Amino acid sequence: MTTDSHALTTVEHSPVGGLAHDARGGISNPVLGMILFLTSEVMFFGGLFAAYFSIRAQSFQGWPPPPFDKENPLEIFPLVGPATVLLIISSFTAQFGIWAIRRNDRTGFIRNIAITVLLGVVFLIMQGIDYTILASKGLSLDAGPFGTTYFTLTGFHGAHVLGGVVMLSVILYRGMAGQFSARHHDAVEATSLYWHFVDIVWIALFSTLYLLPGTTVG
Amino acid sequence: MLGIATLVVVVVFLGILAARGNVVDQLGNVWGSFFPPAATSTQGSEIRGLYDIVFLLAAIIFLLVEGLIVFAVVRYRRKPTDTELPPQIHGNNLLEVIWTLVPTLLVLFLFFVSWRTLNDVDRVDAAAPVQVRAVAARFQWSFEYLSPDGKQIQFKQFEPKMFVPVGQKVHLRLQSADVIHAFYVPQFLFKRDVVPGKENSFDFTADQAGTFRGQCAELCGEGHFAMQFTVEAVPPDQFQSWLQQQIDNAAKQSQQPAASAPASGQPPASGQPPASAAPSGQAGATTLALTAKGIAYEQQSLEAQAQAPFTIAFDNQDDGIPHNVDIHDQGGNSVFKGQIFPGVATQNYAVPALPAGTYQFVCDVHPNMTGTLTVK
Amino acid sequence: MATTVLHPPTTAPGYRSGLYEWVTTTDHKKIGILYLVNSFIFFFFAGLLALGVRAELAQPGIQFFAPTTYNELFTIHGSVMIFLFIIPILAGFGNYVVPLMIGAPDMAFPRINALSFWMLPLGGLMIAAGFLAGGGAAAAGWTSYTPLSEAKYMGVGEDLWILGLVLVGTSSILGAVNFLVTIFKLRAPGMTMFRIPILVWTVLVTAVLVLMATPVFTSALIMLFIDRNYGGHFFDPASGGNAILWQNVFWFYSHPAVYVMILPAMGMISEIVPVFSRKPLFGYRAFVFATAGIGALGFSVWAHHMFTTGSVYLPFFSLMTALIGVPTGVKFFNWIATMIRGQLRFSTPFLFSLGFLTMFLIGGINGAFSAAVPVDFALHDTYWVVAHLHYVLFGGSVFGVMAGVYYWFPKMTGRMLNETIGKIQFVLMFVGFNLTFFPMHMLGLAGMPRRIADYSSAAGWSELNLLASIGGFTIATSMLPFLWNIFVSLRNGEIAGDDPWEANTLEWATSSPPPPYNFDRLPPIRSERPLFDLRHAASTVGHAGAAAAPATEPGA
Numbered sequence A: 001m002t003t004d005s006h007a008l009t010t011v012e013h014s015p016v017g018g019l020a021h022d023a024r025g026g027i028s029n030p031v032l033g034m035i036l037f038l039t040s041e042v043m044f045f046g047g048l049f050a051a052y053f054s055i056r057a058q059s060f061q062g063w064p065p066p067p068f069d070k071e072n073p074l075e076i077f078p079l080v081g082p083a084t085v086l087l088i089i090s091s092f093t094a095q096f097g098i099w100a101i102r103r104n105d106r107t108g109f110i111r112n113i114a115i116t117v118l119l120g121v122v123f124l125i126m127q128g129i130d131y132t133i134l135a136s137k138g139l140s141l142d143a144g145p146f147g148t149t150y151f152t153l154t155g156f157h158g159a160h161v162l163g164g165v166v167m168l169s170v171i172l173y174r175g176m177a178g179q180f181s182a183r184h185h186d187a188v189e190a191t192s193l194y195w196h197f198v199d200i201v202w203i204a205l206f207s208t209l210y211l212l213p214g215t216t217v218g
Numbered sequence B: 001m002l003g004i005a006t007l008v009v010v011v012v013f014l015g016i017l018a019a020r021g022n023v024v025d026q027l028g029n030v031w032g033s034f035f036p037p038a039a040t041s042t043q044g045s046e047i048r049g050l051y052d053i054v055f056l057l058a059a060i061i062f063l064l065v066e067g068l069i070v071f072a073v074v075r076y077r078r079k080p081t082d083t084e085l086p087p088q089i090h091g092n093n094l095l096e097v098i099w100t101l102v103p104t105l106l107v108l109f110l111f112f113v114s115w116r117t118l119n120d121v122d123r124v125d126a127a128a129p130v131q132v133r134a135v136a137a138r139f140q141w142s143f144e145y146l147s148p149d150g151k152q153i154q155f156k157q158f159e160p161k162m163f164v165p166v167g168q169k170v171h172l173r174l175q176s177a178d179v180i181h182a183f184y185v186p187q188f189l190f191k192r193d194v195v196p197g198k199e200n201s202f203d204f205t206a207d208q209a210g211t212f213r214g215q216c217a218e219l220c221g222e223g224h225f226a227m228q229f230t231v232e233a234v235p236p237d238q239f240q241s242w243l244q245q246q247i248d249n250a251a252k253q254s255q256q257p258a259a260s261a262p263a264s265g266q267p268p269a270s271g272q273p274p275a276s277a278a279p280s281g282q283a284g285a286t287t288l289a290l291t292a293k294g295i296a297y298e299q300q301s302l303e304a305q306a307q308a309p310f311t312i313a314f315d316n317q318d319d320g321i322p323h324n325v326d327i328h329d330q331g332g333n334s335v336f337k338g339q340i341f342p343g344v345a346t347q348n349y350a351v352p353a354l355p356a357g358t359y360q361f362v363c364d365v366h367p368n369m370t371g372t373l374t375v376k
Numbered sequence C: 001m002a003t004t005v006l007h008p009p010t011t012a013p014g015y016r017s018g019l020y021e022w023v024t025t026t027d028h029k030k031i032g033i034l035y036l037v038n039s040f041i042f043f044f045f046a047g048l049l050a051l052g053v054r055a056e057l058a059q060p061g062i063q064f065f066a067p068t069t070y071n072e073l074f075t076i077h078g079s080v081m082i083f084l085f086i087i088p089i090l091a092g093f094g095n096y097v098v099p100l101m102i103g104a105p106d107m108a109f110p111r112i113n114a115l116s117f118w119m120l121p122l123g124g125l126m127i128a129a130g131f132l133a134g135g136g137a138a139a140a141g142w143t144s145y146t147p148l149s150e151a152k153y154m155g156v157g158e159d160l161w162i163l164g165l166v167l168v169g170t171s172s173i174l175g176a177v178n179f180l181v182t183i184f185k186l187r188a189p190g191m192t193m194f195r196i197p198i199l200v201w202t203v204l205v206t207a208v209l210v211l212m213a214t215p216v217f218t219s220a221l222i223m224l225f226i227d228r229n230y231g232g233h234f235f236d237p238a239s240g241g242n243a244i245l246w247q248n249v250f251w252f253y254s255h256p257a258v259y260v261m262i263l264p265a266m267g268m269i270s271e272i273v274p275v276f277s278r279k280p281l282f283g284y285r286a287f288v289f290a291t292a293g294i295g296a297l298g299f300s301v302w303a304h305h306m307f308t309t310g311s312v313y314l315p316f317f318s319l320m321t322a323l324i325g326v327p328t329g330v331k332f333f334n335w336i337a338t339m340i341r342g343q344l345r346f347s348t349p350f351l352f353s354l355g356f357l358t359m360f361l362i363g364g365i366n367g368a369f370s371a372a373v374p375v376d377f378a379l380h381d382t383y384w385v386v387a388h389l390h391y392v393l394f395g396g397s398v399f400g401v402m403a404g405v406y407y408w409f410p411k412m413t414g415r416m417l418n419e420t421i422g423k424i425q426f427v428l429m430f431v432g433f434n435l436t437f438f439p440m441h442m443l444g445l446a447g448m449p450r451r452i453a454d455y456s457s458a459a460g461w462s463e464l465n466l467l468a469s470i471g472g473f474t475i476a477t478s479m480l481p482f483l484w485n486i487f488v489s490l491r492n493g494e495i496a497g498d499d500p501w502e503a504n505t506l507e508w509a510t511s512s513p514p515p516p517y518n519f520d521r522l523p524p525i526r527s528e529r530p531l532f533d534l535r536h537a538a539s540t541v542g543h544a545g546a547a548a549a550p551a552t553e554p555g556a
């Protein structure tokens, strides 16, 4: 059974030393990993959206159903609209940060990431205020299928923003410690991809929840 | 080794058959068990026709592929003389195209025959002559007989027995009071889910008289296994008179609600005693306690005195679930039938005097709830 | 299974094996072994629950378990078998073998790899802990259909089930990212995509399925959790929800998931059959495309579990379901063509592979019955489906896993498993398996619904059920020689050497067990069988080591 005979004497030297084996060009491992992870995130939100649309389609009370109907619609102003704009801007600042570090411009990088973190935090605060306003009007997680879907979708998005803020803060901290350079900033690239994703999800959410016209049932 | 294993399976199998009598007969039975029971509805017969086609196709594919494996295993075992490598074949385009195309054609054929059958068995005719709604709730079935337009309930049958006329199409609507159930009659080769918040329906035509076992086929909780019913197909005239009688009864009852409501009855021709509890209040000498809990009788056996009326204090502990006590003699005839009522509640059944003997009591709603009554 | 079990006979420098080392390791090989051991522990647990089921069903009447308990038994049996045995154990093989097969030193993200693993025992314990919770474990079936699984009907056990599965799902997703990056980025020079072993291809497609499908399931679980605990209205039709929505989301995940449970097993068979036939796999490329095809079609058939709901478009799902037989058939014919004109060696790994071929075929064909929708109207939710799922999952995946254990055990431990005991195990398992699950076809046709705690003696199902119960205990018996074999072979098994099977792929080019970071040097990779090329070149022509070999440097 033991056929050790063809020991690898005929082979040239070891090609694999350590773990640093991803140098075959193209995207780096962390960035590829993040892209793949975001694929799964897309599917996660896809599941939530599918639930939203299927419940919406079969609602026999129109959409949104009471208590959130014509008299009492969701408000884009003063909070949610501006928050949306801020989140979109933060995607740009994140990207400016990337471009800065690619140029090895560390101050520009730190400044832009700091603004991004700030905008993220402001977004979360505004969403929190909006939640309390909605709650005061009687819209909560358990207030009918609309409340359930609304808070689940926006809540999971908010949790992702929070996660993004934490990740960006770590990036900021490491940036200020001087750990990133034009050649070495995979973590920054990966985090900014995540941040763009969070932004895009919000645009989809905003369009669905606020812009898509409701339906009425006679 | 695989051969030995297969052989063991076959020998064990034949051994079991031999132990049970004539092997040839038994083999016939085994062959029969590869098929569904004989269909008793026209739709079921169509499905059976389709099953036979699929079975034939499957058997051919199975024998062919399994045969090829066995052939390879027997023919190409390594011999001591095999020192040289066998020919290193990496593939063969023609072969691979063939064994992609042939199964594709088979699959398309399978799809088309099943589509054709599907269109037949899935067709619904909302104007069918008989309109019934099966209502499933944890854990029992009841049947509402609807007016021809399907809008009004003419009467509701609480006992899980559904009477239908032979040869007439029945439009069956399905309604659930709580979770998902499924209406399944093996001899119709058919089932359909009973989904809360959504009315499913299908049509069937029983093509012979008889009693067909049915059972809930979707897990619905601890009493799922007990959610049984029967479909009784009777000649149309018998069905009509039964239906009329039930409608009349229902009308009478709604006029005098105080009367002890008999559970719904039998078709007149079935020769069973009229379903009614002895007038209550006239308590017998002895009282037997009987409790129903978790879709089972807590007392599996009761004892009573012969030739003396007695009372069963029936305590239904199952919240919202109806039960009753129906006493059968050795011949299976009902000698006493208590009223069906939902828990949590208690009723005293006054049972008339019975001759000595062993009786069985069952719940008409849950045929798996049984016990024995010894009268001496 | 104590940790000593895993002590490598030859201790390479820096390859410590203390308990601490096992808990903190990020080495893909140790993590792979952890996956396997953990999965087998859950297998025995779920198997014991199945024995409970079989004991109860052996005769009509309620003998051992109250109906509620019975429902808990099969629910946890199915859930644990699927989520904590079959899926993780295949991921475990992938973990151990994939980096070796592509000539990589480890997985791309070793620490995430360790994290993925440790979520599993945690999630599994949560699911099992339901038995200790008030109100018992989850009892709505492994499919947990709503509204039965809502708070109104199910207790805390259901919440534990949900949270446990969220953990297990997250573990799968992280694992899938890891596999994909590893396969895309860490291949050794010369290891082009069309030279990676078929097992690696199947792991790749599996990872894609996990990545696309599992998060949808996670979202469904979370919605159910919200319904149950925070007054949500997703699935309860009584308050504006949609009961069928759960089934759509669940099966959107769970049908692709059944291919997660079979593709890696098919991959293992595709490694083993050529080695023991001494021939290359017939139709490598066809195999790759068939695997991808199964993966792609797998996303368009989920509603074949919902044919009787009255809520899906039947002809479409019927056609897609039937079509999936075609790529699977291609695989079958390729395996058979590999054996034909070969020189078959009946060692235990090959025996189990033959078990896979003969039994999975039955499971595939009886699955195809259900593709004919009207036939499924008869068969759905009867024991026919129980027969189908065990023929594919046990006859397919478990036989594949056993083949894999016997095949790679020498690599993992440096010692061979005992052939005689292996054959005894095989015969017992094969016989017991058929005895248990073949009669279920007949029970299903005769109209026995699944998930029932009891049946009437008048139904005529008693004999076949008794037979199945005897079979179930026979399968359990077959586990004793298996455990014994592992136990004795770890101590006294024949020393395996680097390449006991005359195999084809790179993992056999390093020592058994491999050193940390796997390879000191790699052979040149010019085909999907680098070791075959090497062996053949060395023994006949002797021109190996020629200039054609790619020059490769560490970390180049």
Ligand code: HEA
Binding pocket: B061, B065, B103, B104, B106, B107, C143, C258, C259, C261, C262, C304, C305, C321, C322, C324, C325, C326, C328, C329, C330, C332, C360, C361, C363, C364, C365, C367, C368, C370, C371, C376, C379, C380, C381, C385, C388, C389, C392, C393, C396, C397
């Ligand atoms: C490893 C897991 C696995 C695999 C691989 C499969 C493979 C298949 N399954 Fe199975 N299935 C399950 C696991 C799996 N299944 C489980 C767990 C359930 C039950 C879930 C539950 O409700 O609890 C289930 C249930 C299930 C149902 C629902 C039944 C019901 O509830 O009513 C259906 C319906 O169509 C189905 C179909 C198929 C088909 C067509 C395949 C095909 O992929 C099979 C293809 C293979 C072949 C066909 C054989 C080889 C091919 C040839 C030799 C070529 C020639 C063949 C033809 C021309 C047909 N499966």
Ligand code: HEA
Binding pocket: C043, C044, C046, C047, C048, C050, C051, C053, C054, C074, C075, C077, C078, C079, C081, C082, C085, C086, C140, C141, C142, C143, C386, C389, C390, C393, C394, C397, C398, C436, C450, C451, C452, C453, C468, C472, C473, C475, C476, C477, C479, C480
């Ligand atoms: C990989 C998947 C897998 C595997 C391997 C098995 C293995 C087995 N299954 Fe399972 N089964 C499922 C997946 C699986 N099952 C699923 C998904 C369902 C559907 C659940 C649902 O409806 O929700 C199901 C349902 C199911 C049912 C239907 C229940 C019902 O509908 O009411 C039955 C009934 O007999 C059954 C039986 C068995 C048996 C006897 C085994 C045997 O193979 C088990 C063999 C026994 C052992 C392996 C135990 C060995 C243990 C020892 C020898 C002790 C040693 C102990 C230590 C070392 C600590 N299974």
Ligand code: CUA
Binding pocket: B136, B137, B138, B139, B180, B181, B182, B216, B217, B218, B219, B220, B221, B223, B224, B225, B227
């Ligand atoms: Cu009702 Cu099962």
Ligand SMILES: [Cu+2]
Binding pocket: C254, C255, C258, C301, C302, C304, C305
């Ligand atoms: Cu499926």
